[in-house]
Amino acid sequence: MTSPNPPTGPFPARRMRLPFHWLGILPFAVFVLLFLIMPTMKIVIGAFQRPDGSFTFQNIGNLFTPSILAAYGISIRISMASAFFGCLIGFGTAAAVVLGGLPRAIRGPLMTFSGVASNFAGVPLAFAFLATLGPVGFITVFLQTELGINLRMLGFNLLSFWGLTLTYLFFQIPLMILIITPALDGLKKEWREAASILGATNAQYWRMVALPILTPAILGTFALLFANAFGAVATAIALTGSSLSIVPILLFAQIRGDVLGDPHLGYALAFGMIAVTGVANTVYIWLRARSERWMR
Amino acid sequence: MKRFWAWGALIIGLLYFILPLIGMTNFSLKMRRGVYSFDAYAKVLADTRFQETFTYSVTLALLTILVGVFLVVPTAYWVRLKLPFLRPYVEFVTLLPLVIPAIVVVFGYIRLYNTSSWLPLTGTALGTDVLLVAGYTMLALPYMYRAVDTGLRTIDVTTLTEAAQSLGAGWFTIITRIILPNVLVAVLSGAFLTFAIVIGEFTMAALLNRPAFGPYMQVLGANRAYEPAALAVIAFAITWGCLGLIQLVSRFQKSAQRPV
Amino acid sequence: MxxxxxxxxxxxxxxxxxxxxxxxxxxxxxxxxxxxxxxxxxxxxxxxxxxxxxxxxxxxxxxxxxxxxxxxxxxxxxxxxxxxxxxxxxxxxxxxxxxxxxxxxxxxxxxxxxxxxxxxxxxxxxxxxxxxxxxxxxxxxxxxxxxxxxxxxxxxxxxxxxxxxxxxxxxxxxxxxxxxxxxxxxxxxxxxxxxxxxxxxxxxxxxxxxxxxxxxxxxxxxxxxxxxxxxxxVGTLNVIEATLVNGATGVVKIGEELVSLPQPVSGKADGQSISVAFRPEAAMVAGPATGPAALTGTVMSSNFLGSVMRTKVDVGGNIISFDIFNHPSALRPKAGETLSLTLQKDGLMVLGD
Missing domain, CATH: 3.40.50.300 (P-loop containing nucleotide triphosphate hydrolases)
Known part of the structure; x- marks a missing residue:
């Protein structure tokens, strides 16, 4: 480091420096290994083991019961729907603010609010929606008493697929806005002008230039929003108790030891969650590689 | 026409985001029949369970920030300075907590560090707290790392380091006296965000069975009517406060960086 | 068309x-x-x-x-x-x-x-x-x-x-x-x-x-x-002060020299001072072949630019830039020397505002 004696030659100095270099990230590597990689590997391996430690596919096989499959199905659909609408609405909002249509002055407040709302997830968010659209929520009550509209009779239930999706959108949309705004800022004014002077309509510009350029960012955010919704436990539990059977709630109950009672089925459930988010991200990486040939 | 649709969409969006906030605020004030009152807040704030769990979560949040800063700042700095080829890999690892659900990670903790394992952290309260802080550090890692790494990008790490070395500074001095002050705003942003994430966190705390604020809110929500809404308002205010502080410090930096 | x-x-x-x-x-x-x-x-x-x-x-x-x-x-x-x-x-x-x-x-x-x-x-x-x-x-x-x-x-x-x-x-x-x-x-x-x-x-x-x-x-x-x-x-421009001798014929006095401009001068009375402008290439070092010197000043600097030497001369407070074409035996003025310049008459301009 700050040795007073200059090294005798370049060679010993270099030999000394190599392990020292790597030492710098050792704390980080150990921490990540202990508290992220190894716990995850424990789950993955456990999913393929019998209680005595021998290899088996039985745990995974046990997932294929109608109730567990249904739980995965509804989890995936909620995550897809909330990621899709989150991307769509968030993109529309960000585009309207960045590219005109809406005044630039609302940009600052919008970004700040998005920061807050994207972090306002979990238990309090569920309370907010219960107080608004729940059985005695103020909109439910208002529609019932003032307008005579009974949301329940119309088929709306907060503790359902659409109810959960609607609630998740509260943090999904702002997250999309936060991530996609810098990408929209990266669209150069000259591209739009060049396209238009070459005869392209606004729609042609979006289809042939802007959207292809934004595709990697949009796909990435979609994958992130999907994982975000898929792993959301707190919002779901606080909102529905355990009345809606989605995978995170099932796993939560399993870990708590409430139901099922087979620890290795728990491993398999958790492994299934990793597999789903893993597949989502692999698809994303593959799509990104395809759409990003033109990037460095 | 385009404007009309843009404004229409904006108003619907605003309604969607504001109504739940109005809903919870409205509900939280209705504990006393027929009139608006702060009864729910008074009741919540007077609850010793609230005070205990809130203090516990604040303590854990501060510890998480401390661990996160000491883990992330030297690592991000070192990777930028000496191991730039590792940057994409380290970045990938820091993004993993966004992909691996927290409930899976904490399940791994319970199985890996149980009382009969080689490192029986869940055996004692202190050990479990250590585990929880580690878990929270992982949850906050993507945000903390990105904030710090972006902060480092704006300064010339190599030149600053060489300048400090030429003046005889050691590594500890360089990191604490040169690098940290220069990325202070980034670190503070990451810290406030960490605080906002940890303070209301539910899954890890509930499954590790620790008396944190998140599980307390959930239990209260299952058993009471008006107090949960008051808690939601408080939690929202905390989140807003943290994000507001981030804005404040970054504005402070902008004015500090303006040429004299 | x-x-x-x-x-x-x-x-x-x-x-x-x-x-x-x-x-x-x-x-x-x-x-x-x-x-x-x-x-x-x-x-x-x-x-x-x-x-x-x-x-x-x-x-x-x-x-x-x-x-x-x-x-x-x-x-x-x-x-x-x-x-x-x-x-x-x-x-x-x-x-x-x-x-x-x-x-x-x-x-x-x-x-x-x-x-x-x-x-x-x-x-x-x-x-x-x-x-x-x-x-x-x-x-x-x-x-x-x-x-x-x-x-x-x-x-x-x-x-x-x-x-x-x-x-x-x-x-x-x-x-x-x-x-x-x-x-x-x-x-x-x-x-x-x-x-x-x-x-x-x-x-x-x-x-x-x-x-x-x-x-x-x-x-x-x-x-x-x-x-x-x-x-x-557009381009480099030198401006010097001169005295208008006869506006109708365009004669001005630059230093001690009477010079007739390419065009008549209007809008100024005879005897008033006017600004006369010229490009660097309208000025040359005075010598036997170039005619009488119009300006005399002190060399401020002379920079070798390859094909030419860009030279700056202080003439009564006005800085005049001009070029000396380079060749092996070309004159290389040094700072502090006194130099006389002659001006090409058709390169002189009186500028409106």
Missing amino acids: SFLTLTHLQKSFGSVKVVHDFNMTIDKGEFVSFLGPSGCGKTTVLRMIAGFEIPTGGTIEIAGKDQTHLRPNQRNIGMVFQAYALFPNMNVFDNVAFGLKVAGKPKNEIESRVKEMLKLIHLEHLADRYPYQMSGGQQQRVALARALAPKPEVLLLDEPLSALDAKIRVSLREEIRQIQRHLGITTVFVTHDQEEALSISDRIVVMNGGKADQIGTAPEIYNRPATRFVANF
Whole structure:
């Protein structure tokens, strides 16, 4: 480091420096290994083991019961729907603010609010929606008493697929806005002008230039929003108790030891969650590689 | 026409985001029949369970920030300075907590560090707290790392380091006296965000069975009517406060960086 | 025959008037440069021709058709931007083909036209490259091909060379001019670089404060600047104080020497002092062959620039720059020496304001 004696030659100095270099990230590597990689590997391996430690596919096989499959199905659909609408609405909002249509002055407040709302997830968010659209929520009550509209009779239930999706959108949309705004800022004014002077309509510009350029960012955010919704436990539990059977709630109950009672089925459930988010991200990486040939 | 649709969409969006906030605020004030009152807040704030769990979560949040800063700042700095080829890999690892659900990670903790394992952290309260802080550090890692790494990008790490070395500074001095002050705003942003994430966190705390604020809110929500809404308002205010502080410090930096 | 006609063109942004009453007619196949400092309105005029800005007043006509209120994609105009305006998600071929594709041209026609364009810019071999894989000069050539592919009536060049290295800048501007001549396309070129404008234009418009100060060929602009601004902005200008002896015959007294100017002087009474301006090349070191000395001063500096020595002389407080051609036995003045200069009479100008 700050040795007073200059090294005798370049060679010993270099030999000394190599392990020292790597030492710098050792704390980080150990921490990540202990508290992220190894716990995850424990789950993955456990999913393929019998209680005595021998290899088996039985745990995974046990997932294929109608109730567990249904739980995965509804989890995936909620995550897809909330990621899709989150991307769509968030993109529309960000585009309207960045590219005109809406005044630039609302940009600052919008970004700040998005920061807050994207972090306002979990238990309090569920309370907010219960107080608004729940059985005695103020909109439910208002529609019932003032307008005579009974949301329940119309088929709306907060503790359902659409109810959960609607609630998740509260943090999904702002997250999309936060991530996609810098990408929209990266669209150069000259591209739009060049396209238009070459005869392209606004729609042609979006289809042939802007959207292809934004595709990697949009796909990435979609994958992130999907994982975000898929792993959301707190919002779901606080909102529905355990009345809606989605995978995170099932796993939560399993870990708590409430139901099922087979620890290795728990491993398999958790492994299934990793597999789903893993597949989502692999698809994303593959799509990104395809759409990003033109990037460095 | 385009404007009309843009404004229409904006108003619907605003309604969607504001109504739940109005809903919870409205509900939280209705504990006393027929009139608006702060009864729910008074009741919540007077609850010793609230005070205990809130203090516990604040303590854990501060510890998480401390661990996160000491883990992330030297690592991000070192990777930028000496191991730039590792940057994409380290970045990938820091993004993993966004992909691996927290409930899976904490399940791994319970199985890996149980009382009969080689490192029986869940055996004692202190050990479990250590585990929880580690878990929270992982949850906050993507945000903390990105904030710090972006902060480092704006300064010339190599030149600053060489300048400090030429003046005889050691590594500890360089990191604490040169690098940290220069990325202070980034670190503070990451810290406030960490605080906002940890303070209301539910899954890890509930499954590790620790008396944190998140599980307390959930239990209260299952058993009471008006107090949960008051808690939601408080939690929202905390989140807003943290994000507001981030804005404040970054504005402070902008004015500090303006040429004299 | 005028092809592109700009009549009483005006543009205001809010209360700020950027372009005041701009008038100009450009002939078919002409190469016209808009020259001026940043903020003079040259880019705004160009953007109004393109259709990116709608004029506050006045009209734009191309080939007799009013274009003032057409959208950019309804006009038949090609444009090259300052830099990096190629679509990053398309390779060279697709970039050049873009205008033809959106026009719905058949595939084989697109292919042959793109090939023709790439041949024109000598980049046939890079058709598969993406913009990030090319140098700035190559990118701007592709941008030129892209602009020309749909056969526009007018080509607009918005400082296309300003982001490039000095050497590429010179070679590319010559290439642009050659292609423009070859195609005979009416071209408007915006630049703040006077050398660029002087070297490749048929005519130059020198703009200042939202108005055209002077419109003329390069020699006209350089030798007979209409205003002090033009004289100062284009080339180097020396200004000395003289006494008007006889306005009607244009005789002035510079130092102790009586000099007759190329034209009479009006608006000043005899005996008053006036400013006389001249280019560096109108001054020479006085010697037996050059006639009597008009000015005598102290050498401030003399910098060797290769073909010439740029020399600065302090004449009674006015700094005069002039060039001494280099040859092995050329005079090399040293700072502090006294030097006498003689002036070429037809290079002297009296500037209006």
